Amino acid sequence: MSHQTHPELAAAFTADTERTHWHDGALWFVRSKRDRAARSIPEWEQLRELAAGIKAHTMSRLADYLEQFEQNATRLGAVVHWARDAAEHNQIVHRILSERGVTRVVKSKSMLTEECHLNPYLQKHGIEVVDTDLGERIVQLRDEAPSHIVLPAIHIKKEEVGELFYQTLGTTAGSADPQYLTEAARHALRKNFLEAEAGITGVNFAIAQTGGIVVCTNEGNADMGTSLVPLHIACLGIEKLLPRASDLGVFLRLLARSATGQPITTYSTHFHGPIPGGELHIVLVDNGRSHVLGQEKFRRSLNCIRCGACMNTCPVYRRSGGHSYRFTVPGPIGSVLAPARDPKEYYSLPYASSLCGSCTDVCPVKIDLHHQLLAWRGELAAAKVLPWPKRMAMRLAGKVLGRPWLYRLAGRAGRFTLRWLPRWMVYHRLNPWGLQRELPPMPRQSFRQFYRQRKS
Numbered sequence: 001m002s003h004q005t006h007p008e009l010a011a012a013f014t015a016d017t018e019r020t021h022w023h024d025g026a027l028w029f030v031r032s033k034r035d036r037a038a039r040s041i042p043e044w045e046q047l048r049e050l051a052a053g054i055k056a057h058t059m060s061r062l063a064d065y066l067e068q069f070e071q072n073a074t075r076l077g078a079v080v081h082w083a084r085d086a087a088e089h090n091q092i093v094h095r096i097l098s099e100r101g102v103t104r105v106v107k108s109k110s111m112l113t114e115e116c117h118l119n120p121y122l123q124k125h126g127i128e129v130v131d132t133d134l135g136e137r138i139v140q141l142r143d144e145a146p147s148h149i150v151l152p153a154i155h156i157k158k159e160e161v162g163e164l165f166y167q168t169l170g171t172t173a174g175s176a177d178p179q180y181l182t183e184a185a186r187h188a189l190r191k192n193f194l195e196a197e198a199g200i201t202g203v204n205f206a207i208a209q210t211g212g213i214v215v216c217t218n219e220g221n222a223d224m225g226t227s228l229v230p231l232h233i234a235c236l237g238i239e240k241l242l243p244r245a246s247d248l249g250v251f252l253r254l255l256a257r258s259a260t261g262q263p264i265t266t267y268s269t270h271f272h273g274p275i276p277g278g279e280l281h282i283v284l285v286d287n288g289r290s291h292v293l294g295q296e297k298f299r300r301s302l303n304c305i306r307c308g309a310c311m312n313t314c315p316v317y318r319r320s321g322g323h324s325y326r327f328t329v330p331g332p333i334g335s336v337l338a339p340a341r342d343p344k345e346y347y348s349l350p351y352a353s354s355l356c357g358s359c360t361d362v363c364p365v366k367i368d369l370h371h372q373l374l375a376w377r378g379e380l381a382a383a384k385v386l387p388w389p390k391r392m393a394m395r396l397a398g399k400v401l402g403r404p405w406l407y408r409l410a411g412r413a414g415r416f417t418l419r420w421l422p423r424w425m426v427y428h429r430l431n432p433w434g435l436q437r438e439l440p441p442m443p444r445q446s447f448r449q450f451y452r453q454r455k456s
């Protein structure tokens with residue numbers, strides 16, 4: 001089955017010019033806040049350096065730290081499960097819930113459960129899952145995927161949220177007041193919190209030394225969703241490990257500032273074992289991470305702390321929207337992670353980048369994103385997974401760009417051709433290159449005039 005590529009999906013998004021500008025501006029606002037927050041800390045670059053070093057060290061001894069984490073978490077009373085892939089993760093979560101007869105669950109934001117498609121799996125087995133993060137709830141009510149890992153509903157305008165809540169929550173028709181809509185969502189979610197029998201959360205950091213886990217939210221929904229129920233299931237990717245409790249401060253300072261420009265996330269909640277009389281199950285998920293760990297060129301992508309800063313700054317992401325990536329994690333980091341999962345399906349993503357390097361500049365854990373995107377292009381070309389027109393175009397471009405005289409000649413030929421080519425051929429639907437361009441009007445010249453002009 002052929003899947004839609006990034007350019008095809010991006011074209012659908014950019015067809016709405018007004019929305020594209022609005023989306024671009026909204027994300028640039030967050031990026032600017034991040035810049036101000038980063039500049040407010042003189043030791044910002046040292047923190048980034050330290051974070052990258054801690055992550056590199058952790059990844060080099062990941063197996064040891066995972067075992068240490070399991071021992072300490074078990075000592076604190078948690079039950080640790082290991083899932084090889086998404087299917088195993090979903091089966092484990094379902095088994096824990098069904099053994100206890102749970103049919104209603106509240107979930108706080110977790111990109112891992114999105115990656116594993118947990119919601120549809122549980123719903124298929126008769127378990128109702130309600131996302132409690134406001135942005136996640138909005139996209140859940142619209143029956144669509146998040147378009148950003150920190151701001152899941154960034155592609156939706158407040159007027160559209162007003163219409164959605166009018167249809168689903170019974171708010172006043174035509175109201176787009178953010179405070180009113182937020183209060184309406186809170187009111188509706190309160191019932192879900194009170195009726196839930198279990199809470200599922202993601203995990204931002206897991207500490208090998210203590211066996212504790214840390215969940216960061218701005219809305220306190222993870223705290224509410226786990227303190228009212230006797231069963232807490234925490235799902236985490238194996239790359240979320242940190243060796244020591246003292247490492248945490250470095251990452252908490254970087255995470256909130258990079259994500260939204262806040263000095264600190266509103267709630268950074270530490271869980272050390274279950275609540276009295278309750279159960280805490282921790283599901284450690286691999287799902288392709290060990291494979292990435294074994295690839296030297298791409299190993300550093302596992303350092304990601306999912307702050308979203310590379311998305312907010314990426315000129316391609318800002319103008320093409322998160323859904324155009326068709327992967328749980330969009331933007332530059334998603335374009336590195338996705339081909340590792342399935343090179344054939346996601347071959348177009350490493351090309352969804354101008355390679356400007358802005359993603360690398362803002363990444364708090366110093367992942368060399370634009371180098372990795374370039375490396376993926378080489379891997380995909382060598383594996384021959386690119387469609388043949390793209391392969392031919394790349395080969396031709398390589399030959400032209402490698403010979404300055406040929407490059408100059410091609411430039412002149414191109415300008416001459418454009419001057420003489422009938423406009424209907426330039427803007428023909430069979431020529432996607434021309435369709436996306438507004439060429440400046442060029443006066444017609446004879447070849448002799450053109451040639452003389454070039455010589456003079």
Ligand code: SF4
Binds near residue numbers: 303308310311363
């Ligand atoms: S790659 Fe870096 S900037 Fe992008 S989400 Fe991960 S940590 Fe943040």
